Amino acid sequence: xxxxxxxxxxxxxxxxxxxxxxxxxxxxxxxxxxxxxxxxxxxxxxxxxxxxxxxxxxxxxxxxxxxxxxxxxxxxxxxxxxxxxxxxxxxxxxxxxxxxxxxxxxxxxxxxxxx
Amino acid sequence: xxxxxxxxxxxxxxxxxxxxxxxxxxxxxxxxxxxxxxxxxxxxxxxxxxxxxxxxxxxxxxxxxxxxxxxxxxxxxxxxxxxxxxxxxxxxxxxxxxxxxxxxxxxxxxxxx
Numbered sequence: 001x002x003x004x005x006x007x008x009x010x011x012x013x014x015x016x017x018x019x020x021x022x023x024x025x026x027x028x029x030x031x032x033x034x035x036x037x038x039x040x041x042x043x044x045x046x047x048x049x050x051x052x053x054x055x056x057x058x059x060x061x062x063x064x065x066x067x068x069x070x071x072x073x074x075x076x077x078x079x080x081x082x083x084x085x086x087x088x089x090x091x092x093x094x095x096x097x098x099x100x101x102x103x104x105x106x107x108x109x110x111x112x113x114x115x
Numbered sequence: 116x117x118x119x120x121x122x123x124x125x126x127x128x129x130x131x132x133x134x135x136x137x138x139x140x141x142x143x144x145x146x147x148x149x150x151x152x153x154x155x156x157x158x159x160x161x162x163x164x165x166x167x168x169x170x171x172x173x174x175x176x177x178x179x180x181x182x183x184x185x186x187x188x189x190x191x192x193x194x195x196x197x198x199x200x201x202x203x204x205x206x207x208x209x210x211x212x213x214x215x216x217x218x219x220x221x222x223x224x225x226x227x228x
Contacts, residue, residue, distance in 0.1 A: 042218040106158040
């Protein structure tokens with residue numbers, strides 16, 4: 001089984017709709033991240049969480065919110081989706097307890113299209 | 116603030132030829148550097164990383180990268196390209212206390228038969 005899973009894998013929605021992307025991990029990591037990928041722009045950080053009670057905005061948090069329901073679960077919400085939020089979204093985890101271990105482990109991604 | 120520049124959004128090589136993907140970084144502290152690969156319709160997979168110690172880092176699938184502090188570079192190489200190497204490659208630097216990664220914009224590698 002994959003260590004980091006994302007649901008759904010693909011989603012098409014309409015402008016103004018609320019949508020939630022979910023991420024679960026079995027790696028036991030404390031740190032979780034949400035990124036979006038746009039062609040030619042690489043990956044940009046939306047939100048990150050060091051533990052259940054520690055949630056922080058990233059570079060491009062406007063229009064998004066998150067919820068850390070448990071150590072293993074980190075959800076990303078678009079309260080009112082707009083077309084320029086069409087992108088590939090990745091969840092990632094890392095283990096803060098290992099020295100120099102800033103390696104991140106990525107889920108398979110969710111392709112979101114907002115019409 | 117940390118940043119990453121990848122030279123060339125597209126690189127095309129012939130099968131068996133040398134692969135060289137360029138990455139330059141900016142960091143105010145000793146950097147942790149990474150190369151990730153993304154195959155079509157898949158997530159990102161770690162190729163290799165530099166944290167401390169030896170500046171020549173070997174990764175999976177025959178790739179390696181050399182950390183050159185004087186040049187602020189971390190170029191990725193592979194002596195002989197294979198068709199299966201066709202993918203998008205991302206260089207990243209650790210972004211500070213939050214532990215996130217700062218990614219370059221990516222380089223798409225094509226391998227011609």
